[in-house]
Structure formats: structure tokens, C-alpha cells
Amino acid sequence: MSSTATPVLAYIGIGGNLGDARAAVEDALLRLARLPHTTLRARSQLYRSAPIDAGGDDYVNAVAQIATSLAPHDLLAALQAIELAHGRERPYRNAPRTLDLDILLYGDQRIADDRLTVPHPRMAQRAFVLIPLMEIAPDAVVPGLGAVADLLGPVADQKIAVLEPAGK
Numbered sequence: 001m002s003s004t005a006t007p008v009l010a011y012i013g014i015g016g017n018l019g020d021a022r023a024a025v026e027d028a029l030l031r032l033a034r035l036p037h038t039t040l041r042a043r044s045q046l047y048r049s050a051p052i053d054a055g056g057d058d059y060v061n062a063v064a065q066i067a068t069s070l071a072p073h074d075l076l077a078a079l080q081a082i083e084l085a086h087g088r089e090r091p092y093r094n095a096p097r098t099l100d101l102d103i104l105l106y107g108d109q110r111i112a113d114d115r116l117t118v119p120h121p122r123m124a125q126r127a128f129v130l131i132p133l134m135e136i137a138p139d140a141v142v143p144g145l146g147a148v149a150d151l152l153g154p155v156a157d158q159k160i161a162v163l164e165p166a167g168k
Contacts, residue, residue, distance in 0.1 A: 007067040008109075009041070010075065011137065013102040013120065013129050014062045016086070021060040022046060022163065024086050024099045029064055031082045037069035044132030046163040052126065056096035060163065063104065063132035072106050076116050079103065104129060110143050119143055124151045127158035
């Protein structure tokens with residue numbers, strides 16, 4: 001794994017809708033905190049959202065802010081290893097999933113290759129990304145698109161709600 005000299009602030013989108021999705025998202029947050037050269041700086045509340053462009057059960061979603069010295073593709077590999085540990089399969093686009101981890105933002109970098117696109121190409125179209133991101137980083141800016149706060153209008157009709165804390 002390669003690393004950068006100075007840690008980069010990155011945002012990770014987390015979601016799942018198969019099995020115990022809440023437990024999978026909570027476990028993913030714990031695993032993010034244990035990644036090498038990475039510190040979990042903030043995490044949103046858990047949200048429930050309806051699937052977009054897909055069927056299946058509602059999703060449990062969150063966004064995490066990390067400071068990482070992992071290079072972008074090494075971070076992607078680490079996230080995919082966490083997904084695999086949760087039995088992630090990719091039978092078709094937008095398939096229901098046990099766990100999905102996406103690099104939403106990696107500093108102010110723009111990356112576009114056959115393995116990784118940052119900023120995440122559909123993040124501005126997803127309330128389940130923008131609302132939790134606003135919760136932990138109200139001043140966040142998406143390179144090429146602008147302030148996250150300014151992106152909320154077009155997704156205002158998407159169904160999303162904060163999940164009650166476990167045990168309540």
C-alpha cells in the first residue's frame with residue numbers, strides 16, 4: 001500500500017439493504033477507524049432511505065469523514081476488502097447489497113480512471129449522500145459542482161429519515 005505524506009480528508013458513503021444492514025453499517029464504521037494510516041474523524045447519524053433506480057428493502061446509510069494517508073486506489077482496495085468481509089456481491093448494477101462503501105470525496109482531487117471516479121459521479125443526485133454529508137461537513141464543497149448545501153434542492157423529494165438509535 002502506498003501512502004501520501006500528508007493525510008487527506010476524505011468522505012466515505014456507507015450503505016446496505018440486505019441482512020442486518022444497520023449492523024453492517026456500524027461494523028463498517030468500526031473497520032474504517034482501524035484502517036492503516038487512517039483516522040475516523042466524524043460520522044453521521046444512520047439514515048433510512050428508499051432504493052433509487054432499484055428494488056428491494058430500504059437502505060441504511062451513513063457518511064464518514066476520515067483523515068487518511070492511504071493513496072486513493074489503496075483506500076478503494078481497503079474499502080472493497082471491508083465489503084467482501086460482509087459478503088458483498090455485484091451481480092448487476094444497483095443490485096441490493098449487504099454493504100456498499102464509496103469514496104465520495106478525496107480532498108479536493110478529481111480522479112477518473114477505469115477503477116475510480118472521485119468525486120463520486122452520482123453523489124449530487126442522492127439525498128442519502130448529501131444529507132449525511134451536510135450533517136458532518138456543512139461547508140463541504142464537491143469539486144466541479146460547488147457547495148453541498150447548494151446541491152440539496154434537486155434531491156429534496158427523495159425519501160430519507162434519521163434512524164432511531166438502536167435500543168430505543
